Amino acid sequence: MASKRQDSQLKRLSHRLAWGPLALMLMAGVAHGNDLVVTNARLSLLPGGTPGAGYFRLHNAGDKPVTLVGADSDAFESVEMHMSMSNDGIARMKPVSKLGIAPGETLEFAPGGYHLMFMKRAHPLAMGDEVAVVLKFAGERHLPATFDVVSPASMSPM
Numbered sequence: 001m002a003s004k005r006q007d008s009q010l011k012r013l014s015h016r017l018a019w020g021p022l023a024l025m026l027m028a029g030v031a032h033g034n035d036l037v038v039t040n041a042r043l044s045l046l047p048g049g050t051p052g053a054g055y056f057r058l059h060n061a062g063d064k065p066v067t068l069v070g071a072d073s074d075a076f077e078s079v080e081m082h083m084s085m086s087n088d089g090i091a092r093m094k095p096v097s098k099l100g101i102a103p104g105e106t107l108e109f110a111p112g113g114y115h116l117m118f119m120k121r122a123h124p125l126a127m128g129d130e131v132a133v134v135l136k137f138a139g140e141r142h143l144p145a146t147f148d149v150v151s152p153a154s155m156s157p158m
């Protein structure tokens with residue numbers, strides 16, 4: 001038994017040595033919560049005090065529906081969920097209180113559609129920084145995700 005455990009520890013160690021750099025690369029902007037996978041998490045930020053916009057892809061790989069109810073970040077005073085729309089050529093946005101994601105479904109937060117609005121940064125942020133964000137789901141479920149700070153110019157409309 002003891003030798004078997006040692007063996008698996010050794011395997012894990014060599015695995016980590018071999019895949020460390022790649023794993024680090026893959027982890028940028030990615031969060032796994034067993035059945036929930038966040039990818040391409042970006043925080044588009046202008047210099048100064050204007051709110052930032054958060055975009056990501058959330059896949060429900062589980063067999064139960066989940067409901068996204070909001071997000072939080074220590075780097076900002078508050079985070080709101082918004083939906084962008086265009087009325088007669090005028091861009092507007094409205095708050096969204098919850099979004100359901102069925103099993104197998106992928107929810108896309110992208111320019112021109114759903115986005116997180118990051119209000120009042122707690123400290124200065126620069127392009128290339130990483131911001132810890134917690135996605136909140138119905139049932140008190142929390143999924144941590146890392147958002148890469150990017151310039152709005154890097155974003156293309158949907």
Ligand SMILES: [Cu+2]
Nearest residue numbers: 082093115117
């Ligand atoms: Cu907004």
